[in-house]
Structure formats: C-alpha cells, structure tokens
Amino acid sequence: KEFLQWYIKEQGEEEENSEANVKNIKEAGDDLSAVDEKMGTRGG
16 A cells, blocks of 8 residues: 555656546556456356
C-alpha cells in the first residue's frame, strides 16, 4: 500500500503521465471486473 501511494505521488508530479496511468488502471480494473464476472458465472 505504501508503494502504491508513493507511485501515485511520483506520477502525480507529471500530470500527463498520471492521467494516462489512471486511464490505464481504470481500463485494467474494468477488464478484471469482466474476468471476475466470467469466472464467477462459469464457476457458479
């Protein structure tokens, strides 16, 4: 958790990179949610 806070702080110093990373993280999160739903449906 401390590393994540440091990483976000470091990226925050470069706004463009920060925005791009936030978008990438959100897209990755959406993908993970979709995978979780598929796995849950398949397993359930």
